[in-house]
Amino acid sequence: MIVKKLREKHRWSQEQLADACGLNVRTIQRVESGNKASLETLKCLAAVFEVDISKLTEEITVIDKESAQWKELPWWFRANMFGVYTRRHVLMVELFLLALGFVFLFFNEDKFGCATFFLGAYITGWIVRYGDRKEVW
Incomplete structure (x- = not known):
């Protein structure tokens, strides 16, 4: 999932993201490690990152040559x-x-x-x- 990339882009720790979403830090860790996330978790993350839910579930396979x-x-x-x-x-x-x-x-x-x-x-x-x-x- 792209959650870790978005979190690092915003320069947030897992704890800061969890607080902003109202989720448990362990939930953030599970999502970042590639485990399935519930629809409610995805909605919270999408709202905080201001992206579509589909953006959160896409695989990262493309090289970002501008990074x-x-x-x-x-x-x-x-x-x-x-x-x-x-x-x-x-x-x-x-x-x-x-x-x-x-x-x-x-x-x-x-x-x-x-x-x-x-x-x-x-x-x-x-x-x-x-x-x-x-x-x-």
């Missing part, structure tokens, strides 16, 4: 994400490179091409894991 967090990432990571906005696209590139590696392994005499595709898949996988660790998605 300060994005600009603090190393240049090599940002360069690899040029034109890519979702984790799914990067995973598709990784699987495509892996498939090409197997095609070259079984149907082509050029083993250098095979190794190149497998290396590309490995590096792409490493980049995905780095993005996961840095919570880019």
Whole structure:
């Protein structure tokens, strides 16, 4: 859920958000960790953040390339994400490179091409894991 992002954008602690909503701090923690929220909880949060309830339930999968967090990432990571906005696209590139590696392994005499595709898949996988660790998605 997007609740944590909105809370951090407003620079509120979980306690401050809970007080503003009239909810328990534990409820805020559960919602931020991805557990289902009741309709009443969503209504309270939507009112405090002044957003639609649908905004609170959408998944965050798009990279915000205007954020300060994005600009603090190393240049090599940002360069690899040029034109890519979702984790799914990067995973598709990784699987495509892996498939090409197997095609070259079984149907082509050029083993250098095979190794190149497998290396590309490995590096792409490493980049995905780095993005996961840095919570880019």
